[in-house]
Amino acid sequence: MSIRVMLVDDQVLLRTGFRMVLAAQPDMEVVAEAGDGVEALEVLRATAVDVVLMDVRMPKLDGVETTRRICSQPDAPKVLILTTFDLDEYAFSGLKAGASGFMLKDVPPAELLGAIRSVHSGDAVVAPSTTRRLLDRFSPMLPSTGTETRAVDSALARLTDREREVMMLVAQGLSNGEIAARLVLSEATVKTHVGRILTKLGLRDRVQVVVLAYESGLVRAGGGAV
Amino acid sequence: MSIRVMLVDDQVLLRTGFRMVLAAQPDMEVVAEAGDGVEALEVLRATAVDVVLMDVRMPKLDGVETTRRICSQPDAPKVLILTTFDLDEYAFSGLKAGASGFMLKDVPPAELLGAIRSVHSGDAVVAPSTTRRLLDRFSPMLPSTGTETRAVDSALARLTDREREVMMLVAQGLSNGEIAARLVLSEATVKTHVGRILTKLGLRDRVQVVVLAYESGLVRAGGGAV
DNA sequence: ACACGGATCAACCGTGGGGTCGATCCTTGA
């Protein structure tokens, strides 16, 4: 089945150009268009879409906010943000809003098509020049606070939040040192946590932790580790 | 003037493949090769190079450390890191060490060539799937549907039957001794097999083997392990 | 006949991981 693409941009000419390029692709089709954010949200309620090409600067509702609302919905399409300049803050805020990619409007068609396919298959795409700035900005890492803990196993439930957090990283194949760096802790602390995890779960070593993490559903295959 | 490329990888076959691809390009030439980090640093002292294609897993001096030393020098060439999988920390630590890019070894040649040109012109390039994880790390929770079994499958196919048999047991959390008992072998033999598995798959330790086994579908959750 | 890859084993060694004990700091709640 072909990739259903939606174009959101206030410039009609630009939409036309993109439609031309996409029309030449056997595995893509433009199923919807919109000239601003409000219109985009309306159309999306009535149309099944895989990938949204989203402009940033638009009347009524800008691309970032539109992206946020789209991505907050269940079963949301992937959003690929397009903009003319990359020296603004739109790139980062757009990605934070849930976009899967960010590209300049002047990319070669072939690269844009590749980006659409990457995004559609679940990957993220960022323009090379933007990537560098992203890396520069985020190399000092932040303490992540993703606490979406559901009721799991009785044994797993006995773990503290912190221990479960460490366990997730162990289950991704990280060493104690790497976990310490990621959480901004000393390696000694990580060893303490890992040791407690092993004791509480009755496991021998971190290898078995990984197995249990997958078997218990704490971690699901396809989580992006590979 | 054409881009002077250096290949650093301990697999001669892989170097040959890359050399073939690059030789067909009018704007590129392979001016140097090395099989490990130490050799790479030596050669670099005597040869002018624009872009280095660097493997991560190598004997003597790994790709990350080699990259760090290269990039710490004035007038250093750009380093593009290549690896088989991206499930480990190599990507991040490589970029942190000063690399300008990170790509999987199984990228389409056209994409690799594009990456080399991007890096040479000063841009940063990161494989799409890695970009996603970079983003995930800093903006919690994005829908992830990693479809990236190509590289895994090809590398997995390089394992012998016996190695795959051992890998299955490793993936169930067994120690080398337990595997030896299970297969009626000496522990030394098991260690040999495990070592080869790690080398062939480009992994660091048995923990990552478990992760890969689940992520690649070699093992599926619900198998009654633990 | 020979080369080659796979399977088997051995000895060495450095390191990361796990066990144990102990310590401080903080929040929560009785």
Added chain:
DNA sequence: TCAAGGATCGACCCCACGGTTGATCCGTGT
């Protein structure tokens, strides 16, 4: 106010693990 549990860190020890090298045996293919 004090007890309890969680989070953080350090020191120590031991061993499984992984890297390296090198060896033998066997089947396949040239």
